[in-house]
Amino acid sequence: MNFRQRAADNLRRVREQKPLIHNITNFVVMNYTANALLAAGASPVMAHAENEVQEMVQLAGALVLNIGTLSDDWVTAMLAAGQAASEHNTPIVLDPVGAGATRLRTKAAQRILSQTRVSIVRGNASEILALGDEATTTKGVDAVHGVDQAEATAAALATSLGTVLAITGPIDLITDGHRLLRVANGHPLLPTVTGTGCSATALVAAFAAVDDDPVAAAATALAYFGLAGEMAGTESRGPGSFMINLLDALYLMTPEQLADGCRISAA
Amino acid sequence: MNFRQRAADNLRRVREQKPLIHNITNFVVMNYTANALLAAGASPVMAHAENEVQEMVQLAGALVLNIGTLSDDWVTAMLAAGQAASEHNTPIVLDPVGAGATRLRTKAAQRILSQTRVSIVRGNASEILALGDEATTTKGVDAVHGVDQAEATAAALATSLGTVLAITGPIDLITDGHRLLRVANGHPLLPTVTGTGCSATALVAAFAAVDDDPVAAAATALAYFGLAGEMAGTESRGPGSFMINLLDALYLMTPEQLADGCRISAA
Amino acid sequence: MNFRQRAADNLRRVREQKPLIHNITNFVVMNYTANALLAAGASPVMAHAENEVQEMVQLAGALVLNIGTLSDDWVTAMLAAGQAASEHNTPIVLDPVGAGATRLRTKAAQRILSQTRVSIVRGNASEILALGDEATTTKGVDAVHGVDQAEATAAALATSLGTVLAITGPIDLITDGHRLLRVANGHPLLPTVTGTGCSATALVAAFAAVDDDPVAAAATALAYFGLAGEMAGTESRGPGSFMINLLDALYLMTPEQLADGCRISAA
Numbered sequence: 071m072n073f074r075q076r077a078a079d080n081l082r083r084v085r086e087q088k089p090l091i092h093n094i095t096n097f098v099v100m101n102y103t104a105n106a107l108l109a110a111g112a113s114p115v116m117a118h119a120e121n122e123v124q125e126m127v128q129l130a131g132a133l134v135l136n137i138g139t140l141s142d143d144w145v146t147a148m149l150a151a152g153q154a155a156s157e158h159n160t161p162i163v164l165d166p167v168g169a170g171a172t173r174l175r176t177k178a179a180q181r182i183l184s185q186t187r188v189s190i191v192r193g194n195a196s197e198i199l200a201l202g203d204e205a206t207t208t209k210g211v212d213a214v215h216g217v218d219q220a221e222a223t224a225a226a227l228a229t230s231l232g233t234v235l236a237i238t239g240p241i242d243l244i245t246d247g248h249r250l251l252r253v254a255n256g257h258p259l260l261p262t263v264t265g266t267g268c269s270a271t272a273l274v275a276a277f278a279a280v281d282d283d284p285v286a287a288a289a290t291a292l293a294y295f296g297l298a299g300e301m302a303g304t305e306s307r308g309p310g311s312f313m314i315n316l317l318d319a320l321y322l323m324t325p326e327q328l329a330d331g332c333r334i335s336a337a
Numbered sequence: 338m339n340f341r342q343r344a345a346d347n348l349r350r351v352r353e354q355k356p357l358i359h360n361i362t363n364f365v366v367m368n369y370t371a372n373a374l375l376a377a378g379a380s381p382v383m384a385h386a387e388n389e390v391q392e393m394v395q396l397a398g399a400l401v402l403n404i405g406t407l408s409d410d411w412v413t414a415m416l417a418a419g420q421a422a423s424e425h426n427t428p429i430v431l432d433p434v435g436a437g438a439t440r441l442r443t444k445a446a447q448r449i450l451s452q453t454r455v456s457i458v459r460g461n462a463s464e465i466l467a468l469g470d471e472a473t474t475t476k477g478v479d480a481v482h483g484v485d486q487a488e489a490t491a492a493a494l495a496t497s498l499g500t501v502l503a504i505t506g507p508i509d510l511i512t513d514g515h516r517l518l519r520v521a522n523g524h525p526l527l528p529t530v531t532g533t534g535c536s537a538t539a540l541v542a543a544f545a546a547v548d549d550d551p552v553a554a555a556a557t558a559l560a561y562f563g564l565a566g567e568m569a570g571t572e573s574r575g576p577g578s579f580m581i582n583l584l585d586a587l588y589l590m591t592p593e594q595l596a597d598g599c600r601i602s603a604a
Numbered sequence: 605m606n607f608r609q610r611a612a613d614n615l616r617r618v619r620e621q622k623p624l625i626h627n628i629t630n631f632v633v634m635n636y637t638a639n640a641l642l643a644a645g646a647s648p649v650m651a652h653a654e655n656e657v658q659e660m661v662q663l664a665g666a667l668v669l670n671i672g673t674l675s676d677d678w679v680t681a682m683l684a685a686g687q688a689a690s691e692h693n694t695p696i697v698l699d700p701v702g703a704g705a706t707r708l709r710t711k712a713a714q715r716i717l718s719q720t721r722v723s724i725v726r727g728n729a730s731e732i733l734a735l736g737d738e739a740t741t742t743k744g745v746d747a748v749h750g751v752d753q754a755e756a757t758a759a760a761l762a763t764s765l766g767t768v769l770a771i772t773g774p775i776d777l778i779t780d781g782h783r784l785l786r787v788a789n790g791h792p793l794l795p796t797v798t799g800t801g802c803s804a805t806a807l808v809a810a811f812a813a814v815d816d817d818p819v820a821a822a823a824t825a826l827a828y829f830g831l832a833g834e835m836a837g838t839e840s841r842g843p844g845s846f847m848i849n850l851l852d853a854l855y856l857m858t859p860e861q862l863a864d865g866c867r868i869s870a871a
Contacts, residue, residue, distance in 0.1 A: 097364050100364050101365050101369060101531060102635060105580070108528075109576050117435075119407055119408040119441055125438075129438060140651075141677075142655070168651075173659065174653055174655055174659075175656070262642050263639060308854075309642060313639070314577035314578055317577030317580075318576065318577040318578055319575075368798060372844075375843060376796065382705070383630070385675065386676065389706045389708040392705075393705065581844035581848055584842060585842030586842075588843050589842050
């Protein structure tokens with residue numbers, strides 16, 4: 071696969087098709103995630119009521135389920151939306167924020183994985199490892215495991231969960247159990263802004279709405295987001311200016327710049 | 338009416354009186370809306386508990402009801418707050434975010450309109466049209482209808498709903514069924530930032546708190562917001578810098594600048 | 605006490621230890637608060653489900669309870685988290701947003717104070733006075749009382765409530781009933797951005813996670829936040845640029861700059 075071409079094509083398609091991305095996500099990142107999707111050219115909607123989500127997801131090109139600020143009624147809504155999306159073959163992207171930190175989060179992520187057809191899980195190494203192994207502990211919502219530790223078990227875990235895993239860190243790792251890709255784009259300021267991981271997840275969903283191959287969709291979306299981080303990083307002095315420059319970079323980046331700058335490699 | 342003078346006077350009054358604006362609004366835009374109100378000189382408060390809203394709204398100069406991330410208990414609170422506001426003749430401004438996209442949203446907007454005394458509805462053309470015609474469809478929360486399509490039916494709809502309609506787009510349209518005003522201020526980057534429509538709604542409420550004529554309040558507030566967008570746009574390169582420059586422009590604009598720059602016309 | 609040294613040491617410890625700060629806070633400020641904590645070097649987590657908070661708070665170095673957008677189930681979760689924190693001697697910092705404005709808020713703050721071991725209360729003068737005197741009225745969430753009015757009763761109130769009070773305004777006042785400190789850092793643009801008070805509260809919690817003396821923790825955190833405001837203010841023209849520059853300043857400030865610039869004095 072020519073990843074440079076694929077990344078440019080996907081970005082072009084998002085901007086042309088403006089897919090509606092239905093987010094059931096956490097309170098902390100709703101605003102930034104919506105702005106990241108708009109900057110990329112997609113059309114975000116947030117809706118979480120149990121008596122609305124099935125109707126809303128039918129309008130959507132992809133569904134984001136993010137467990138960052140959870141309560142029982144939101145889990146119910148996520149499962150309802152996820153089941154409707156599964157029936158319509160609408161791609162679902164799960165962000166298991168803080169899985170491993172509390173039983174509520176670990177169990178919610180596992181229920182979503184078992185009761186809906188999740189296309190892609192995007193998380194940090196600790197969160198992803200927690201999906202397969204309850205003994206793994208997470209410190210709040212920040213990663214305490216490296217991508218290397220995750221790599222050893224990622225392929226087996228992807229196979230057993232029947233989904234694509236996109237593990238982000240200094241180098242991102244994407245695998246469906248067979249193929250394994252690495253994305254080397256990114257910037258050290260990214261983890262200093264809340265919601266950058268969640269926004270990466272939402273952009274993965276936007277790319278999955280226009281690319282049927284979830285491995286390619288995840289890798290190209292993470293390259294786009296990471297490259298925008300690199301562009302923002304060159305002109306930022308701290309997390310405040312970086313979070314603003316990142317939105318500008320997502321908006322301004324051309325497909326040609328993405329093709330030139332993306333660093334995706336097959337492992 | 339001298340709209341230039343009226344706009345300048347309203348902005349001056351908001352800054353002097355600092356009206357408390359009670360918002361029951363959606364999770365995505367709460368932060369940006371509060372910052373837009375503060376930048377304008379108003380005093381925002383967000384409160385949504387059914388056992389609090391009646392007390393809170395009595396302290397307020399205007400009430401904003403925004404259905405952007407709805408659930409049943411929030412609808413209950415909106416109706417309770419709206420009824421208390423109606424009894425106290427406190428202006429209510431409704432933002433029917435996503436009306437037409439799901440039945441929950443369309444029905445909620447219609448219930449608020451029928452059970453409370455809404456002064457002004459601020460929405461995009463698709464959302465406003467959905468209030469009168471259930472057959473109209475909305476794609477998520479972004480407009481798929483133009484203001485022109487809305488204009489043909491806006492006056493009749495305003496009359497039948499008994500409220501002022503403020504339909505925003507490249508040219509904003511404000512009508513109470515008799516008078517029809519157009520506001521030509523605005524900038525193409527406004528729809529690329531989430532919450533700009535909702536913030537326009539909140540500023541309409543702030544102006545309605547200091548101006549008894551809802552048509553004049555809506556038109557002058559939208560001119561103020563659109564002109565701030567123009568000012569921000571000249572120095573922004575994308576949605577990130579634009580959203581920040583917009584807050585600065587709302588804060589820095591003088592009443593004289595507003596009088597000079599506002600483009601309100603009677604149709 | 606050498607406050608300059610203490611402030612620098614506390615900032616250094618936050619960056620080294622990266623304490624997890626568990627926030628049960630309001631929807632408006634979640635994003636900005638998380639970003640302020642990240643910029644300071646702490647690790648924020650937001651979790652509010654009654655069946656999760658006891659588990660989450662055991663991972664935390666401090667707990668923030670902020671009543672800015674309240675409903676009954678959130679009060680229940682705050683009490684459950686607060687009681688678990690009390691048992692583990694984890695410092696609790698209460699932000700009584702809007703106490704005095706509605707009974708729900710005043711009662712919730714009083715219940716938290718009576719049923720959990722709150723280390724520090726951070727609020728404006730109106731909110732703090734409302735904790736001791738139900739006759740006090742607050743206009744929404746903005747202060748209508750000065751710090752001077754609060755000073756007269758602050759020491760007695762701190763003693764009767766058995767907690768440290770941190771009353772912020774142009775000059776901040778910190779007292780445990782015996783000691784009384786003043787912090788003169790700050791900037792006029794701080795009240796023009798929503799969530800700056802709430803972020804100050806969260807930073808007080810981060811400093812309380814690394815400093816056993818709550819008076820010193822509160823004073824040094826408020827000096828750090830106020831000084832960051834001063835740094836941001838010199839290069840901002842309005843609330844938009846200020847809110848971004850403030851995050852950069854929190855991130856960029858060195859312990860040496862804090863020691864040089866902090867203005868804490870014993871009364």
